[in-house]
Each structure stands twice: as C-alpha cells, then as structure tokens.
Amino acid sequence: MTCPDDPFPDLPAGREELSAAAAVEYDPYRPGVAAEAAEPLADTVRDLPDPTLLDLGTGTGQVVTEHRFPLTRSWTPERVLGHLRTTSFARAELFAGRHAAFEGGALALLDELAAGGSLPEGAVFMVLLARRPGGAR
Numbered sequence: 769m770t771c772p773d774d775p776f777p778d779l780p781a782g783r784e785e786l787s788a789a790a791a792v793e794y795d796p797y798r799p800g801v802a803a804e805a806a807e808p809l810a811d812t813v814r815d816l817p818d819p820t821l822l823d824l825g826t827g828t829g830q831v832v833t834e835h836r837f838p839l840t841r842s843w844t845p846e847r848v849l850g851h852l853r854t855t856s857f858a859r860a861e862l863f864a865g866r867h868a869a870f871e872g873g874a875l876a877l878l879d880e881l882a883a884g885g886s887l888p889e890g891a892v893f894m895v896l897l898a899r900r901p902g903g904a905r
Contacts, residue, residue, distance in 0.1 A: 805834060805896060812892065837893040842886040845878035 813819035843851075849871060852858040860867040881887060 808834075809894060812894070832899050833897045835895045835897070837895065839891045839893065841889050843889060844885060845875055845882050845887065848878055848887060849875055 852874070853860070858870075863870050878887065
C-alpha cells in the first residue's frame, strides 16, 4: 500500500496498526495505483492543511482511465458561517462564551473577501475506472 511519510499524524498511538493489518491482507491482491495515476491525485491535495484522498473502490483492479469532473459553486458569507456551525471544530460550546464574537469577526472577514457577495469554491472530482486482470469478477 502506498502511504505518505506520516499518513495519520493526528491518530492516537496504536490506532494506525488497526488499518495496517488490512493493508497486509490486501497487498497480494491489490498491486496498488500506478505512479502515473497516484501522482496527479496527490498533487491535487498537496499543500492543503488537511489533505485527504478517498479511495472509494477497494477492488483489485488496475486503473485504466481517469475522468475529471470540475465543480464550481458559490457561497454567501452567511452560508459559510452556517456550515461552520455544523462542524466539530466550530461548535458554540468550544468557544466558552466567545462564540458570538467569533461569528461576528468571521462574518466581517467573509464579507470583506466576498466579491459581489459571493465566495466561489472550486473542486475537481476525479474518478478512476479500473479493470481486473484476466476478466476476474
């Protein structure tokens, strides 16, 4: 299995071993993703504060084609603030009575950054299609 140097920096000690056993089981059946496919994927999250790549297919196939689906959507500052309220890192109880001040400051900053009241978000969903060697199902 291919992993970055420190694939789970925030996991408590001993937790990484839970998935390591599964990796050993998969190794004989899943030869991994070719560098030609893995490197462009890794480049899409390089330098992000919390880089995550999600492998939805855990089969034993080899990547044969790549399809990119770009997506752009716009957020209002109020919608961004509403989304923050749903996250585990911006819950009101974490701010010990300073949540209103946080939201006021965040909204002011978002309003300042919003061009014409809109904050664009761009993403690309990459779908890798694969086939199994020898026509296995």
